[in-house]
Amino acid sequence: MTESSARPTRAQQRRRSEERILAEARRIFAELGYDRTTIRAVASAAGVDAGLVMHYFGSKDLLFARAAEVPADELPGGTSEEVAEALLTSLGRRLNDEPTASLAVLRSMLTNADAADRFRAAGEPQLNQLTEAIPTSDANLRASLLSAIVHGVIAERYLLRLTHLADASPEQIIDLLRPCFQSLATPPPTEPAGGQQADDSPTPPASVKPR
Amino acid sequence: MTESSARPTRAQQRRRSEERILAEARRIFAELGYDRTTIRAVASAAGVDAGLVMHYFGSKDLLFARAAEVPADELPGGTSEEVAEALLTSLGRRLNDEPTASLAVLRSMLTNADAADRFRAAGEPQLNQLTEAIPTSDANLRASLLSAIVHGVIAERYLLRLTHLADASPEQIIDLLRPCFQSLATPPPTEPAGGQQADDSPTPPASVKPR
DNA sequence: CCGTTCATTCTACGGCCGTTGACCGGCGCC
DNA sequence: GGCGCCGGTCAACGGCCGTAGAATGAACGG
Structure with a gap:
């Protein structure tokens, strides 16, 4: 126990090397x-031989899979406004x-x-929770747009x-995006809900007259 | 009969090959x-030898440069609402x-x-015109967010x-994004922030030169 | 009709990459 | 204390890639 700094046990040593490799892999990926990321580059950045990376992780793909593991952070449920705000906070x-x-x-x-695939999987829970919270029939399109905005930014x-x-600053960005998120998460303010399909009104909103 | 179809001249032949190569290059890039795009793959898709691609375009980088030439489509000037709408139309x-x-x-x-770099350059004129049309001091952040949304989608x-x-459908997407774009392009509706556009007439001539 | 140009192909070189398997030397258990 | 396990290194192989340059044969100009 106290010797941990003096002489690292073999298991410790291995864990350290793995962590170093993973950290450098994440950074370079x-x-x-x-x-453009090469196993040799990762290994040399971690101060080990490329063969060791192979030995521990099996292949470049598996190394990437390990390096790219990201805990999908879930959104709490609630009204569409609340979920939009939660998405902003997450952003x-x-x-x-x-x-x-x-x-x-x-x-x-x-x-x-x-x-x-990993990207899709990571975004899926958020997407589902957004979709559930949005009360319109085009909820999943709205949710997808919200997700696209987040990733674009x-x-x-x-x-x-x-x-x-x-x-x-993050705050500045969030404040500017808040109206966006609200307008996407909630149906047009004049009308609370109802089976509003994608609007089929033939009149195009050609000229937007600014009051 | 006519020699045009029977025997293509040498210049014609060359132009055809170049076009075929460029088209396949665009597609595969x-x-x-x-x-992941290899010159060999482009060449084989175009039905020619890889050496020919080199001969005509000089290098993979130059081939990409030619294949990625994209005419930056400009936005017309106007009020922030109008420019936002124009951006939507462009989208x-x-x-x-x-x-x-x-x-x-x-x-x-x-x-x-x-x-x-090419991406930045292609988006720059739009970004500038957006920035000029937005009457707030954080105009370039707002413009950048608009651009990020477009690209994210x-x-x-x-x-x-x-x-x-x-x-x-594109129309559906655009209709959902319209409120977003308006909220980003225009200052908060409650307060005009130091008098918006003292003159009520928008810049009289649709001046072709913005500066 | 002949020499030249040029579109096009073929072959090959050098380099980088992922991956492998042999090898080494010290830790750790019996 | 000896021996096996294991962290770690090294050298090499096969493959793909960008690129260079010689070779070929048909179109072209005089």
Whole structure:
């Protein structure tokens, strides 16, 4: 017990190496994406040999799977307004502490099928809870749009680092998005509910007259 | 009879081959992204040898540059409401006819620096015009959020093919996003924030030169 | 009709990558 | 204290990729 710092046991040593490899893998996958990340690079960043990475994780795909494990954070249920606010809060959290594992998934999802599946799976519970909370018949489209907004913002802030998005404070972003989220999560304010289908009114809202 | 169909001139032949290569390159780049697209695959899809692709385009990077050339479609100026509506219309167009070249850029932007630059450059004029039309001091953050929403929706619809987004009609998506766009493009409705546009007449001539 | 150009193909090189299997040396159990 | 397990390294293989350059044969200009 007290010797832990003096002489690490073999199991400890192994766990440490695995953790170091995983941490570097997450970092590099998030930075370069799946394809451009090489096992050799991960190994060298972790200070070990590439063979060891193979030995511990089996393959590059499995390494990615382990590195990209991300706990799907669930949304509490409630009214559509509450769920929209919860989604905003969740976004705020992700804008504050930048979870590397989910960035690795995001960075890789466009070029790696496994990452794409992982991305879908990670977003699914949120999507379902959003859908359930939204009282219109097009609830899943609305929920999908909310999800798309969240991911678009995160991607452009952290992966593409568009300056105005990267510089802004999370609070500022959230405050600006709140009306968006409310308008998507709740049916038009004039009318509380009802089987409003996708509107079939033939009149296009061609000219929006600003009062 | 006419020699046009019987025997194509050498220049014609070359132009045809180049076009075929470019078309296949766009398609495959859009489908697989930069890294996973190989010159050999493009060549074989176009029915030519890989060396020919090199000969005509110089390198994989240059081929990508040519395949990813996308005309930046400009937004007309106007009030913030009008510009928001124009952005919606532009989104609708992109949701309708799925321009392969810009999908190639989108698919590759997270793993290829050149594609990322190209993406930034393609979005910049829109971003500027949005920013100019929005009368608040956080205009460029608002404009960036609008841009992020557009790209998030396109990416999840065409690249990740999330079912609810892929199945929805462009009109449906646009109608749901309209309130979002308006709330981002215009300052909070309760307070005009230092007098919005002292002159009630919008910039009289639809000036072709914004500056 | 001949020499040249040029579209196109073929072959090959060098490099990087994922993955493998042999090998080594110290920890840990009996 | 000896021996086996195991963390860890090393060298190598096969494959794919971008790219270069020579070779070929048909179109073209004079």
